[in-house]
Amino acid sequence: MIKTVEWTDDGVVMIDQRLLPAEELYPLLKTYEEVARAIEDMVVRGAPAIGVSAAMGIALGVKNSSASSVEELDSDFERICQRMSKTRPTAVNLFWSVERMRWAFKSARREGASSDDIKKRLIDEAQAIHREDIESNRRMGRFGAALIPDQATVLTHCNAGALATAGFGTALGVIRAAVEAGKRVEVFADETRPFLQGARLTAWELAKDHIPVTLITDGMAGHFLKSGRVDCVIVGADRIAANGDVANKIGTYMVAVAAHENNIPFYVAAPLTTIDLKLNSGDEIPIESRSAAEVTHFRGNPVAPPDVGAANPAFDVTPHRYVSAIITDRGVAREPYDTSLRALFESKDEG
Numbered sequence: 001m002i003k004t005v006e007w008t009d010d011g012v013v014m015i016d017q018r019l020l021p022a023e024e025l026y027p028l029l030k031t032y033e034e035v036a037r038a039i040e041d042m043v044v045r046g047a048p049a050i051g052v053s054a055a056m057g058i059a060l061g062v063k064n065s066s067a068s069s070v071e072e073l074d075s076d077f078e079r080i081c082q083r084m085s086k087t088r089p090t091a092v093n094l095f096w097s098v099e100r101m102r103w104a105f106k107s108a109r110r111e112g113a114s115s116d117d118i119k120k121r122l123i124d125e126a127q128a129i130h131r132e133d134i135e136s137n138r139r140m141g142r143f144g145a146a147l148i149p150d151q152a153t154v155l156t157h158c159n160a161g162a163l164a165t166a167g168f169g170t171a172l173g174v175i176r177a178a179v180e181a182g183k184r185v186e187v188f189a190d191e192t193r194p195f196l197q198g199a200r201l202t203a204w205e206l207a208k209d210h211i212p213v214t215l216i217t218d219g220m221a222g223h224f225l226k227s228g229r230v231d232c233v234i235v236g237a238d239r240i241a242a243n244g245d246v247a248n249k250i251g252t253y254m255v256a257v258a259a260h261e262n263n264i265p266f267y268v269a270a271p272l273t274t275i276d277l278k279l280n281s282g283d284e285i286p287i288e289s290r291s292a293a294e295v296t297h298f299r300g301n302p303v304a305p306p307d308v309g310a311a312n313p314a315f316d317v318t319p320h321r322y323v324s325a326i327i328t329d330r331g332v333a334r335e336p337y338d339t340s341l342r343a344l345f346e347s348k349d350e351g
């Protein structure tokens with residue numbers, strides 16, 4: 001299994017996703033600041049993986065703290081949480097993770113735990129978040145596999161695989177589960193400009209698993225959706241509003257519109273930790289704007305004339321009317337999402 005991010009006694013180890021597929025390197029990050037920078041610089045990316053990494057970064061920062069009292073540790077902890085929260089704005093899993101670490105810290109303090117105990121409890125909590133993410137992807141896979149027909153061709157955008165999570169993946173987890181259930185599935189992977197998560201990461205993961213994959217440029221998606229060769233679309237999400245609007249990698253919206261136009265189901269696979277019930281609609285989701293250099297250059301080499309301006313919103317919002325179903329780790333939600341998503345939060349976790 002691909003190891004996206006791992007806790008070790010020496011620090012946090014993560015695969016450097018910027019180098020894939022050419023190089024498979026696993027740097028060891030020894031400080032919380034290194035983890036924060038790794039999230040900002042996309043060493044690690046993908047909503048659930050960002051959440052898991054942030055939790056490990058917080059645990060690492062607190063472990064390294066030289067605070068001489070629990071009160072001092074508390075203020076170090078808060079500073080580390082603030083730093084993690086500033087790394088990337090769109091994926092709500094990051095903020096969910098920080099809140100969960102805050103909850104762990106506060107309950108340890110309420111119980112009168114010593115600094116050493118608090119440090120240990122935060123490491124345990126970060127490891128639990130990691131473990132639960134894999135379990136949640138497995139559950140999502142089971143729910144979602146039922147929606148994939150045998151001999152299906154599935155189109156996906158960006159990377160919502162093992163690399164975007166603690167393991168197995170959300171959208172790719174559904175595809176993996178369908179394959180495990182004996183279905184024959186092939187994938188069309190959008191290359192996903194400008195960071196090329198589809199070309200570099202999705203194609204790499206699927207090829208490793210021997211799941212047939214055809215790489216297409218983003219502009220080809222409409223053509224293939226119209227051609228009758230695609231049975232359904234599955235993507236992940238970075239944040240889903242209470243009404244079912246979905247923020248995901250830039251370009252997802254165009255794919256959803258083209259799928260709708262051609263009567264092809266458009267599925268979103270995401271754990272409940274990606275759903276933000278505090279936001280009524282996708283208009284409220286903060287959209288990260290990244291450096292123009294990611295568009296004008298690839299790995300330091302220019303792909304545009306010098307000094308040309310470039311825009312780089314990292315995500316877009318797909319209105320819920322284009323979303324055929326949202327596959328979560330508690331079950332599958334359909335319209336009206338205002339009620340079906342809330343019902344999933346209130347339902348019992350049947351693992």
Ligand code: MRU
Binds near residue numbers: 045236
């Ligand atoms: O900018 P990224 O690579 O972090 O964006 C990732 C995506 O948009 C994924 O599709 C999303 O996080 C779902 S991951 C399971």
